[in-house]
Amino acid sequence: MSCDIDTAMIMAAGHGTRMRPLTNDIPKALVKVNGKAMVDHAIDRVKAAGISRIVINIHAHADKMRAHLEARNDDSIIISDETDALLETGGGIKKALPLLGDKPILTHNCDSIWIEGMGATLPRLIDAFDPAEMDAMLVLAVTASIVGDVGRGDFTMEADGRIEWREPRSVAPFMYTGVQIIKPQLFADIDEQAFSTTKVWRTLTEQGRAYGLRHDGIWMHVGTPQALDDTEAFLRDL
Structure with a gap:
């Protein structure tokens, strides 16, 4: 049974250290x-x-x-101000809880760019998320269809969609794209102020409550100047 998703959080607070020198004077989220x-x-x-x-x-x-x-003049946008401290992804969600409501939310890293495959990814994700069975559903890209930094991958995925972390000293076929649906209340009782969403995922994978949705297009991880060049070259060649 799918769930109505009406709120998203775009993660745009990072310094973009790996994107320097492009981020010497602007935030990573404003890199074009x-x-x-x-x-x-x-x-x-x-x-x-x-x-x-x-x-x-x-x-x-x-x-x-x-x-x-503010120049977008868009009333649907709400700013969560983290200027006092960098809180990482999980801490950012925790701080924004009063703005997010109680229903599952969609989160989207600002450096996640993609070309759609057979269907639009976000509607597919929203349709597939079942809150009775899932606490989080992550959009995962096949490492062979990624433009940018792949590393060793992040997750394996079972036939029913449940995901498991890559074992140490191994490789995994799927990488997290920076897009997911997750229940915000999972962040409320974590004591730390600054922490990664990884802390929540590890608990959910152990409980069998974390699922994946395979992205069937091309995902571009725009995390470095070289990845930006590669992404723009790929888009020019379409």
Whole structure:
């Protein structure tokens, strides 16, 4: 049974250290891909999926991020201000809990760019998420169809969609794309203020409550200047 998803959180607070020197004076979320800021790619994708509320966290170069978002003149965008401290992905969600509501939310890393496959990824994800069986559902890309840094992959996936972490000193066929649906209340009782969402996923995989959705297009991880060059070259060749 699918769930109505009306709120998304775009993760845009990071320093973008690996993207330097492009992020010396602007946040990573404002680095342009094909002439368009990464955060705008994410906002437009989320809005196209019918999401009516978009929370965006800001930290690095917060004044420039705030000005950019306010210039959109979009009442659906709500800023979660993390200028006092960098909280990582999990801590960012925890701080934003008063803005997110109680229902499952979609989260979207700002550096996640993709080309759709047979169907639109976000509607597929929303349709597939079953809150009775799942606490999180991650969009996973096959490592062979990724433009950018792949590493050793992140997860294996069972036939029913349940995911498991890659074993140490091994490789895995799937990589997290930076997009998921997750229940925000999972972050409420974690004592730390700054922590990665990985902390929540590890508990969920042990409980069999974490699932994956295979992305059937091409995913581009725009995390470095070289990955940005590779992404733009790939998009030019389409």
